[in-house]
Amino acid sequence: MTRATVLDTAREAVDGIEDGSTVLVGGFGLAGMPFDLIEALIDQGAKDLTVVSNNAGNGEWGLAALLKAGRVRKVVCSFPRQSDSFVFDELYRAGKIELEVVPQGNLAERMRAAGAGIGAFYCPTAVGTPLAEGKEVREIDGRTYVLEMPIKGDVALISAHTADRMGNLVYRKTARNFGPVMATAATTVVAQVSEVVETGTLDPEAVVTPSIYVDRVVRVEPRHLQVEGAR
Amino acid sequence: MSTQEHTDRGPLDRDELAARVARDIPDGSYVNLGIGQPTKVADHLSADSGVVLHTENGMLGMGPQAQGDEVDTDLTNAGKVPVTELPGAAYFHHADSFAMMRGGHLDVCVLGAFQVAGNGDLANWHTGAPDAIPAVGGAMDLAIGAKEVLVMMSLFAKDGSAKIVPACTYPLTGVGCVSRVYTDHGVFAVGPDGVTVLETYGLSFDELAERMDVPLQRA
Numbered sequence: 001m002t003r004a005t006v007l008d009t010a011r012e013a014v015d016g017i018e019d020g021s022t023v024l025v026g027g028f029g030l031a032g033m034p035f036d037l038i039e040a041l042i043d044q045g046a047k048d049l050t051v052v053s054n055n056a057g058n059g060e061w062g063l064a065a066l067l068k069a070g071r072v073r074k075v076v077c078s079f080p081r082q083s084d085s086f087v088f089d090e091l092y093r094a095g096k097i098e099l100e101v102v103p104q105g106n107l108a109e110r111m112r113a114a115g116a117g118i119g120a121f122y123c124p125t126a127v128g129t130p131l132a133e134g135k136e137v138r139e140i141d142g143r144t145y146v147l148e149m150p151i152k153g154d155v156a157l158i159s160a161h162t163a164d165r166m167g168n169l170v171y172r173k174t175a176r177n178f179g180p181v182m183a184t185a186a187t188t189v190v191a192q193v194s195e196v197v198e199t200g201t202l203d204p205e206a207v208v209t210p211s212i213y214v215d216r217v218v219r220v221e222p223r224h225l226q227v228e229g230a231r
Numbered sequence: 232m233s234t235q236e237h238t239d240r241g242p243l244d245r246d247e248l249a250a251r252v253a254r255d256i257p258d259g260s261y262v263n264l265g266i267g268q269p270t271k272v273a274d275h276l277s278a279d280s281g282v283v284l285h286t287e288n289g290m291l292g293m294g295p296q297a298q299g300d301e302v303d304t305d306l307t308n309a310g311k312v313p314v315t316e317l318p319g320a321a322y323f324h325h326a327d328s329f330a331m332m333r334g335g336h337l338d339v340c341v342l343g344a345f346q347v348a349g350n351g352d353l354a355n356w357h358t359g360a361p362d363a364i365p366a367v368g369g370a371m372d373l374a375i376g377a378k379e380v381l382v383m384m385s386l387f388a389k390d391g392s393a394k395i396v397p398a399c400t401y402p403l404t405g406v407g408c409v410s411r412v413y414t415d416h417g418v419f420a421v422g423p424d425g426v427t428v429l430e431t432y433g434l435s436f437d438e439l440a441e442r443m444d445v446p447l448q449r450a
Contacts, residue, residue: 028288028325029311030304054325081366092364101365104287105329105372112326125333126371128406130357161305173322174288175305180324208324 004167004214006196010040013190013218017046017155024182025053026158032175034159034192035062036220047071052151056080056088074098078107106148108181114150115184123148153186163193167214168207183213190216234450235430242415242433250275252383252413260338261285266310269341269383285337287369289328292320332376340377344384346399349426349445351409354401374405386414393443
C-alpha cells in the first residue's frame with residue numbers, strides 16, 4: 001500500500017500538501033534541513049501551516065524563507081531565537097506568528113510517541129517551570145512528572161543521505177537529528193536525499209529509517225552550505 | 232575538608248575557570264558541555280582522561296571544533312559549530328539522544344546560568360523580559376537528565392549582585408537540579424543543605440558572605 005515513490009522533482013514530492021497542515025521539518029540549524037523540499041513547498045503554495053521544527057529558520061533560506069513568504073501560522077520549536085533568526089523575530093514581534101516553545105527532548109519524544117502509538121507520556125522535564133504550567137502533573141515513585149501529548153504531523157519533510165528505491169533511509173553524521181523521529185510521526189513522509197540506490201544495495205543492518213515509514217523520495221543536488229553564520 | 236581560601240590571588244579568568252571545572256570531571260565519564268562558556272571545558276580535558284563528550288543533536292565521541300578542510304556541515308555541535316569525530320564516536324537520532332540524558336545515562340553536564348538558588352534551582356533559559364523571545368533548547372532536559380549538573384558562571388552580575396540567590400527571580404529551568412556552582416570567585420556546593428563554600432578566589436569567605444544574600448557554610 002504505502003511503498004515509497006521515487007520522484008523526479010522536489011515540486012512533485014510536495015504535491016497535495018493542504019492549507020492548514022501540520023508540517024514536521026527536519027534539521028538542526030542547517031544540518032539535515034530539507035532545503036529543496038521547503039523551497040518546493042513555497043512554490044506549491046500551501047498556507048496557514050503549523051511548522052514543527054527545532055529552530056525557526058536561519059537567515060533567509062529554508063524555513064526562514066517559508067516564514068517570510070507568510071505561509072506559516074504557528075511554529076512549534078525548542079529554540080527560535082538565534083543570531084540569524086531575524087525573519088522569525090520580526091514576525092513574532094509583529095504578532096504575525098504563534099509560537100509554542102517546547103523543550104528539545106520533549107519535542108523529539110512527543111513526535112516519537114505519535115509515531116509509536118503512545119497516547120501521552122509522563123516526563124520529568126520542565127517540572128516546576130513555566131513550560132509545565134497548566135499541564136497535568138503526577139508523582140510516580142517519588143518523582144514528579146508532567147503529562148506530555150504526542151505531536152502528529154500531516155506531512156514530514158526530512159533530509160537523509162541515501163535512499164534505496166523502496167524508501168529505506170541512511171543518514172549522515174549529525175544531520176540525522178530529528179529525521180528518523182519525524183519519519184515515524186506524519187501521515188505523509190517526504191525525504192530528500194543526495195543519492196538513490198537500487199533496492200538491495202544498502203546494508204540492512206545500517207538502515208536507520210525502514211521503508212515502511214517513507215512515502216516519497218526525491219534526489220537533490222548536494223548544497224555547499226555557507227558555514228559561517230551557520231548557527 | 233575545609234574551605235580553601237585563595238586570597239593571595241585575583242578571581243579565576245575564563246580559562247582557569249574552565250580548567251577548574253575540568254579537574255572535577257571524573258575520568259571515563261560521559262559528559263555534555265552546554266553552549267557558550269562550558270564548551271571551553273573541553274580544552275582542559277586531557278586526552279587520556281577517557282571522557283566522552285555527548286552533544287544533544289545526536290553524537291557521542293565529539294572531538295574539537297573543525298578547522299579548514301575538516302569542516303563538514305553535516306557534523307556540528309549543539310551550538311551549530313562544525314566539530315570533528317573521535318574514534319569510538321556514535322551517531323543517533325534526537326529522541327535517543329534525549330532518552331540517554333533523561334534515562335540517567337549521562338554522568339555530568341556543565342551549564343551556564345543566569346541564577347542558581349541555594350537549594351539547587353536553576354534559571355538559565357529566559358530572563359522573563361517582556362520583549363524577549365523565549366527559547367529553551369535542551370536546557371530543561373539536561374537540567375533534570377544528567378546525573379550531576381554543574382553550573383559555570385561569573386559569581387556577580389553586572390550590577391554587582393550575586394547570581395547564587397535565596398530564590399531564583401528568573402523563570403526556572405529545573406528544580407533542585409544543580410549540585411555545584413563553579414565561579415570566578417569560588418566553588419560552591421548547593422542543594423537541600425544550602426550553600427557550602429568549597430573554595431574562594433580573590434575574596435575571603437567572610438568577604439563573600441558579606442556580598443551574598445544566601446547563608447554560606449564553611450566546608
